[in-house]
Amino acid sequence: MTTITTATTGVRLTAAVDVPESFVAEYVDVYKHLHAHPELSAQEFETATYIESRLAGLGIETFRCGTTGVVGVLKNGAGPVVGFRADTDGLPIAEQTGLDYSSEATGTLPDGGTAPVMHGCGHDTHITAALALASLLTERRDLWQGTLVLIFQPGEETAYGARAMVDDGLWDRAPKPEVVLAQHVMPVGHGKLIVRDGHMTSLADSWKITVHGQQAHGSQPEKSIDPIVAAAAMVMRLQTIVSRELAPTTPAVVTVGTFHAGLKENIIPGSAEFTVNVRTPDEGTRATVLAAIKRIVSAEAAASAAPEPSIEELNNFPRCFNDPAATRRVVDAFTADFGAAALTDAPLGMGSEDAGWLSDAIGVPGVFWAFGAFDPELFEDGAAPAGNHSPFFAPDARAAVVGGTGAALSGVLAFLGRN
Amino acid sequence: MTTITTATTGVRLTAAVDVPESFVAEYVDVYKHLHAHPELSAQEFETATYIESRLAGLGIETFRCGTTGVVGVLKNGAGPVVGFRADTDGLPIAEQTGLDYSSEATGTLPDGGTAPVMHGCGHDTHITAALALASLLTERRDLWQGTLVLIFQPGEETAYGARAMVDDGLWDRAPKPEVVLAQHVMPVGHGKLIVRDGHMTSLADSWKITVHGQQAHGSQPEKSIDPIVAAAAMVMRLQTIVSRELAPTTPAVVTVGTFHAGLKENIIPGSAEFTVNVRTPDEGTRATVLAAIKRIVSAEAAASAAPEPSIEELNNFPRCFNDPAATRRVVDAFTADFGAAALTDAPLGMGSEDAGWLSDAIGVPGVFWAFGAFDPELFEDGAAPAGNHSPFFAPDARAAVVGGTGAALSGVLAFLGRN
Amino acid sequence: MTTITTATTGVRLTAAVDVPESFVAEYVDVYKHLHAHPELSAQEFETATYIESRLAGLGIETFRCGTTGVVGVLKNGAGPVVGFRADTDGLPIAEQTGLDYSSEATGTLPDGGTAPVMHGCGHDTHITAALALASLLTERRDLWQGTLVLIFQPGEETAYGARAMVDDGLWDRAPKPEVVLAQHVMPVGHGKLIVRDGHMTSLADSWKITVHGQQAHGSQPEKSIDPIVAAAAMVMRLQTIVSRELAPTTPAVVTVGTFHAGLKENIIPGSAEFTVNVRTPDEGTRATVLAAIKRIVSAEAAASAAPEPSIEELNNFPRCFNDPAATRRVVDAFTADFGAAALTDAPLGMGSEDAGWLSDAIGVPGVFWAFGAFDPELFEDGAAPAGNHSPFFAPDARAAVVGGTGAALSGVLAFLGRN
């Protein structure tokens, strides 16, 4: 992989702002440290401490919010208040990038088991960019005025963090913003940006289904109600929601992400558990799909003469809706800073995101955008690097720092810029 | 539940042998102790120590064999050598009998996890009967002559114990027998016995199948090869082996006992694992079924464009074949001791058993029988108590001691009896 | 294929009765004629006319019963009355035996379509043997006394013929018998006979299931309820009745024999129809399986949000129970006529048969046996010829005549024989 380089002595973050090479190098190190030390959702204790330490080094006051969330407030005279959010959690994935700063971390799963952990969704780039932004804005007070609320949010992957921070008094304890911004790294080329108004990500719902069967010796199926067969039939039938119940033009996903049943090969277990993750483009489709899941799960249990299965909501991602007027300001800033060609309308896929709640909860606009951090050569001839949540997901470290910090700076200055 | 009682002052074990009530009470206590302290296959350390201690108390010399197996040798002058085997392991089942001597034990699974343990197959009755037999024959040397090799075998449930003891030199270290006997408690009434020549139990094979997919974010199925869907399709298709590929009159079972895949609901995992447990009546059917499993698993992976799945043999149970001539001697003894009506031809179902290897390995005859230990009232009007491997499996303690010891005594004296 | 030959000038039918070669040749011709002219159930008009013509040629009076059934009554003085039944219908199978007397016949299906027809179950051998028996007993009145009621029954394959004849007054119009006999050709060697008391064949039930969906253009699944997907899911789930809901030792079959839906590839049809054929060994299992089918079909429709499917009974085969005392007389006769070695306990499989109703309807005993008509060489080394209902089913013509007539004669004389 070719790493991103710039020919100038200074490194250009935006049209108006260069930073010295040493600045980039410092945050590449920050990035590699974070990448090597990921933590699972709700367990971001070391990460929070690290962020607090870095912000303290910049002289920025912080407070904890939502247990492992960190909020830092930068004030620079009168002016608007803007929130900028970076999410901080990793994923239970065994990293296979082969990078020399690969993660070897492990974490504890909800069921008590142990799992490898990886920043497989790139939240490490988000933290890094937010820290670099904080550093830059601390130093370059000439560029802006007003108040920036930096929100280091835990638990995005499990859709609990934004709610947890709001519920823990985020907007009572920090100045109330007029807009909340957030960004995400995506597998597009370095320098590319994706932003549009309306829904940026899918609604997402996750459910745990417990199929109740009847345990018996493996040799006596007639004394059992086999929950593995019932759950397998459910998995097969759930495929028909997307294939038969939705219009082909309706983008939706029904994924069974986990399936666990049984302790011993010669015992038909008493129950089986699986989880379903659903992505839908709007509330109407969401209602249709969730009703179909309930209907199928219930009917397949009946087909097995099994009791009604238990359904438990694990999480649901709210909408991530880009306010048109606020988005226009961001688009204008991006265009001015990076050129119109930087903005791509590459599809965002079916990802989900709880950042929208930070603004929706208090009825102010939100804007969410994506930035690229991959060598453009990787995309030649229709190829593409491994995407988010892949064990091979590997943004270029330098591109992540330069691209992430540049986009953050441009977006924030769209609201707080002096002039 | 009515407990089994006898009207005599002494308790009748066989037509010829009574024991005092205190003898029964002692072994009921032994049984309850064992029931409350089950251990998983290959972990029967406490059980082995307990057995050694009891045998030492009777003055019987023992040696360890197969790590957690215990062998005790009783000699009583010249005469034949007979092996008598009791298996000692429990199962990863959470006991739900509500008995006041219920197990609260836990054990470690092969994958490192923790599981509740229960003597859900009744091996505690086998140990108890063997210990009671040892006590009785130690005291009543008038009844017999020759040598009795008591084999307390671990790991029957995982089909490794008989092989492990033979491989650890069982028949080099103990006198070589002319016949090996074994017994099993079954959900039939107290006093009932099941024995016939030929195949007593099914052949059993267990395989672990690993389906190799391709991991991706839950919202991007097109970047994945979904191993849960592939494995679910395999589970459904495996049903057709019994329903479509075997003659209706061929008794066979294909059970998927475990299914595990995925750590997080929004990640399509890279692989799925499930185990298949197969029961077949003979080698021909065994070959047919195992070939069909391989064919189906391979084809369903191909249907998913997934790589060839991995198949690993977990265990296989050999035949448990009752030698006709030796069986005749046991049947005659049972008839003399308990009356012809005690022998029932209730089907043994599709259970499996590795006891046969203890005799097959050295080319001598083996006889395996089953005894009942349940209140006969439980079987009235076509009802039946919970069977082996159920969390509710609960032999009557007293019936287990009386029935198990009586059957053991009668069977052993069929070969060692002093006319 | 080696044809069956006898070294004697006469041909031995039973221990006591030889016939000239010309007799055998005549009925081989009858057999080949019948084989080449099969008719579907309820359409046996030509067959009935042919039978009437042959019986008229023997001077036997006949009457029609059940539209295409023919009854002939032979009287030979005082003595018992015995019924002997031959079934007369063919099957919608395209014969592929390559025999020079192969069927090229076609018939009309219930839905109005046209199908090839074949005597694929061997009923042509039954008719032939009954006609030959009639000829023999007409000529050899010295052998017997009493009354023989020859019942040429239509519609065995669809389980309606026995009921139709009884309902049409069979036993009011013919002398009431003390026993009713019937026989069937099976793929066992020439000279072999199968008879035992108790249930000779399975109970059988056939149902037609209509899945009601909602029609839509093939490109708009979201406007449809796809009945083909629902019915396919039902087919897959029905496999689990045998694989999971019955004990492995319970011989039962659930076959989906037809599946029809849709007229055009780009229209999702409004409904799908399939038929289920069920074989069970006893009334208890029958009830279990039929309830499971109803449960699964109903639940899978619910999983599709489809209305409750329609279930229509197509036919059900009653028991075919061999009365022990009457069977004993047949076994004794067979042993005397063909030797004990001729009686084989080869399994009868899961076939069904409505002959039992002819006796059950009037509360008299029935006996049903099977005879072989294949070259014994076909069975060497574990091989076997194509079985009943195969397009390759091809009894040896001569063996069918000799074996079928001999067995019929022996069985009838067991009750009507003159000392």
Add this chain to the structure above:
Amino acid sequence: MTTITTATTGVRLTAAVDVPESFVAEYVDVYKHLHAHPELSAQEFETATYIESRLAGLGIETFRCGTTGVVGVLKNGAGPVVGFRADTDGLPIAEQTGLDYSSEATGTLPDGGTAPVMHGCGHDTHITAALALASLLTERRDLWQGTLVLIFQPGEETAYGARAMVDDGLWDRAPKPEVVLAQHVMPVGHGKLIVRDGHMTSLADSWKITVHGQQAHGSQPEKSIDPIVAAAAMVMRLQTIVSRELAPTTPAVVTVGTFHAGLKENIIPGSAEFTVNVRTPDEGTRATVLAAIKRIVSAEAAASAAPEPSIEELNNFPRCFNDPAATRRVVDAFTADFGAAALTDAPLGMGSEDAGWLSDAIGVPGVFWAFGAFDPELFEDGAAPAGNHSPFFAPDARAAVVGGTGAALSGVLAFLGRN
């Protein structure tokens, strides 16, 4: 249902052209006649004769092309040549609209069976509008100049008609056009039009899959290879192409439209046939989906130990690509004639269309648009009338005439108009 009415004495077809009420009434009668007399694809003989008769009545010369296709050529001095296509075939659907001009027609299916026929896709409106257009342009020669080639094309539903006419020398026998136009009625409101450049409809492919099993008696599954179970497994697995192998944002459909197997419930048939209809947005997705179908069908046969299934292409619909420049002219004409509000971007769904071949075959531009012919009230509150291919599909007769003729006139004059 409210019928469409106009307040003027004349009826407005376009901004510039009114027709008398009697003109509309005449073509409403033509429409009802055609609706009541639909014919299946390749059987449009009566329809062709009717069209020829109407055109002859207008003095337009015609020739037959592609057996049941009719071509009429109108010349009006020098000027461009434009093709205008109307498709003429009906569908095997049993009409359930309850209209007093409902179809009671039947037709012969490819397999020889008989089916009800309905103009369930609205081709009757296309024929009617083309005939009305011919009448109007014959009379109003002041409006236009050049040559109009009217193409009444058979067999659109089976994707053979456009190719058949081209192969039969359409463009050798008629003047070669500079653009080919075509239109389709859709379930949108009267007065609405849908047109855009690029792909207007999906690529469509239809395949017939024959699953080869092994026939056996229904009671002997072990002697069969059950093709119904194999095909049902294929149907279930085919659902996963859309649900798991394509991006959620890729609109594609895989429909199994027919499934036929078996003649008799107690015979496991030797084969099963089903048809798959595939809609894809582009050639890349088409290749992916067709490869997946082949892979799944082949693998599921292997899972059943069945031979490789046979796959036969039934038809494939080419692209229907709207040339941007030519489309711009149509959009401008529509806007001028009906107002910008008439143009809706309602999704066209996943329909397919072979009209594109008429222009692609000779490398000239094509434009295809849709017009509405339903009472707008039917769409209030999110409701919608039954769509194309539904047995309830019922365009308003008057709206079909007015809307279809108006759109045709506007579109044709975009190229031939005498401004």
